[in-house]
Amino acid sequence: MTEHKLSTLVLTVAALLVPRLQAQIPINLEIDASSISRKTISAHEVLPITSSHELIYVFPKWIPGDHGPTGPITDLVDLHFSANGKAIPWTRDPVDMYAFHVSVPADAVEVEAEFSSVNLGYTSTPVQGDLIFNQIVLYPDGAKSDEVRVRLSVTIPTKWQYATALPGAHRNGDTIRFSDVSLTTLVDSPMMMGSLMKEFDIAPQGEPRPHFLDVFAETPEGLDIKPERVEAYRNLVAETGALFGSRHYGSYRFLVEEHADANDGLEHHQSSDNQVPELGMVSSAFLAESGYLLAHEMVHSWNGKYRRPVGLATANYQDPMIGNLLWVYEGLTSYLGEVLAARSNLDTPESFRDRMANDEAVLDYRTGRDWRSLQDTATAAQLLYLASPHWEALRRSNDYYTEGPLLWLEVDSIMRTQSRGNKSIDDFTRAFYGLPNYDPKSGDLKVLPYTFDDVVTSLNSIVPYDWDSFFRHRLEALRPEPPARGLEAAGWHVVYTDVPNDASLDAETATGLTDLRYSIGLVIDDKSEIVDVLPDSAAGHAGLAPEWKVAAVNHRVYSPQLLLDAITAAKTDHQPIVVMVLQDNYYADFQVDYHDGLRYPHLERIASKADLLPAIVRPRRQ
Ligand SMILES: [Zn+2]
Structure with a gap:
């Protein structure tokens, strides 16, 4: 033949x-x-x-x-x-x-x-x-x-309302027909629906593209978003315009469902699909979390949808994805989401610092940094998203979400220092993402893929520096390199005190977790089950393990507050804390020999260095 x-x-x-x-x-x-x-x-x-x-x-x-x-x-x-x-x-x-x-x-x-x-x-x-x-x-x-x-x-469902970025809706009874779209646009445009819904117009003055916040709640109280909070979301839209200098969509919608046991989002080009806890858009306990979530997902319209790592820009949904640049796609988005939430008044500068302290502290206690690089958490993303939370400190998770803000804060700080305050990450975002505005008449949305070299070349064109070596070292390093350089470059470092960190308390409220990883080395969920044990901690040395249920502390029935009180009391009592667990069908006592009290991360100024954070979170909108 x-x-x-x-x-x-x-x-x-x-x-x-x-x-x-x-x-x-x-x-x-x-x-x-x-x-x-x-x-x-x-x-x-x-x-x-x-x-x-x-x-x-x-x-x-x-x-x-x-x-x-x-x-x-x-x-x-x-x-x-x-x-x-x-x-x-x-x-x-x-x-x-x-x-x-x-x-x-x-x-x-x-x-x-x-x-x-x-x-x-x-x-x-x-x-x-x-x-x-x-x-x-x-x-x-x-x-x-x-x-x-x-x-x-x-x-x-009968008489329900809906919201979606899909164009050309025409409703007849409970059936809605839409204009023809590509399969890409269909899959990229979820449709949220419900019987309790309120739409807020959040387009800033002078912004021609429509922007909406569409909230679906469990109860009418969940729709009672205060005017100043709506204004903060309007600020967010204005701040994204100032940060990127362009928009690559015809309109944008935040779709938000409020209901129990949820705090997650999925990015799309012209919308984002967000789930927050019940009353998550109105309760003060969730405002920092929900504000950050929506800021993060909106950044993805530029970083992830319009510009996408070449390995994720596939022709259809059967071609395998390559996640090796997720430290840009998700890592930079996490940094910009935190920065934009602070610039927009969705978050405070104090909470922004608490978040940064948390990001670094989580990584300081990640035993898995001994064997797995940041790069591998991106390369193995398709596995790690599905991984159990058990033994996470040892396994590592999709750590580019937490290490990304520190990495990109270091990039931002280097740009500011090298240029004597004339350049910053904002110049990179405008150069890399701020290409010509999308024309709604031009048809389907565009994707502009990028490579590692594209990122390095763009940064070099703004602030000449050995960005190639910088990234390779940060991505491939294993401990003892701590991820502290970003905060140090910005004039801050992490200290631990017994004063709770407000951002981590908000996160605990949203997730239902009791996070004691910086003291005895345990994370416990709201069903009393141990989620994670830090191997090199008092709880780890005592022999505790994930999946076991905490039944009692010092022979009294377990509650989170009882354990917190026991940790505080053990500072002056030299006896170990006795933690009884239900281990499969067996009860067993474990002696947790720990006497350093509660510990929570906070940022503290490094007096000898300039403080760059106020300039980073300063609003840019006119
Ligand atoms: Zn994301």
Whole structure:
């Protein structure tokens, strides 16, 4: 067989297996979300074809923002294909669990698919739901998501309201039809819905692009956001304009669900999908957390969506992602999110310093920094997002979220010092992300991929420095290098006192954790279960382990306050703290020999160095 004949055969086989799309004819996707409160949605999808053979349809596997193969394939159920009104059988690909083979009659011009997605998770409650389109769509294998067009209609629960960045909505009863969009835009535009909802216009004066805060609550009190807080979100929009000098979207929406046990967000180009605790947008206990969360997710519209590491800028949702630049994508976003929250009045300068102290303290106590580099936490992101929280100090987690702010604070501080105060990270953000504004008439949103060298080259064009070696050293270093240089360069260092750190208390309120990692070396959840043990701590030396339940402290029934009091009392009492745990089906006592009292991280000035933090958090908006 000649080489020419081989390539002809390969082409023929490919033509047999890959459904050819008629680009002009969109996929028709009708979604019934009327049962979303039961954590189930269903779809009827019509997929046009131009050739009738054995075809392959795929369910999205690699999910943007998740940075991993998290498409919930096990929850895709009740799948049926038909053509010309007759059922046609399907088989799953034996290697790729996300791919379905169907054999279509020769005279068919379209394939119909019916299926449901179940077990939608914590985003669905009796009064709210979050429709995430990668959970309820099939598309032809091999197609580029930018090139697949989708015509969408969604039926929502009776009389519920909704919000989404999808364009051209037209509501008839409880069914909403939208303008045709690319599959990329569909997957990037979740639709939040609920019976209790309020929309706030947060476009600053003079900003032509619409900006909204759409809040879905469990109770009417959850919608009672104070005017000054709404103004702070308006400030955030203004501060992003000042920081980046451009916008790459036609409009932007914060979609926010308030309900218990949630404090998380997912970034999109023209919206962000946020879950906060019940009353999370109004209760003073969550304001710093929710303000930071929304600032972080909005930064992603520039850093992550418009500009994206080349390994994450994939053609569709089946191509594997490479996360090695997540220390830019997530790390710089974490730094800018903290800075913007402070500049916008969503957070205070004191809380900003507490957050920075926490970031460094968490890493100071990360035993895993002995064996795993910061770079490996990015490279292995697709594993670490799914990792158990147990033994996290030893394993390390996606640490670019906590080490990123310190790394980029060091970059910011070097830029300021080297340029004698004339340049800063703001010059980099304008140069790297602030390219021409998006024109809403131009069509679908653009992605501009970047590499490690692009980051280094851009920084060098603003402040000449050996950025290449700088990053490589920080990314590859193992302990004893502490991540303290960022704060030191800005004139601060971490000290530990028995005064609680307000930012960590807010985080504990939001997560339900009791965080004693800096004293006895334990993190305990609100069900009394040990989440993590620091190996080189009093609790670690005593032999305690994650997953065990704390039953008693000094022979009294456990409560978080009892343990805090016992740690304080042990400063003057030379007896060990007796921690009784339920270890599988056995009770056992452990002697925690610790006498240094409660310890919480705080920042303290280094008198000999200039304080750069006030200039960093100073508002930029006009
Ligand atoms: Zn993020």
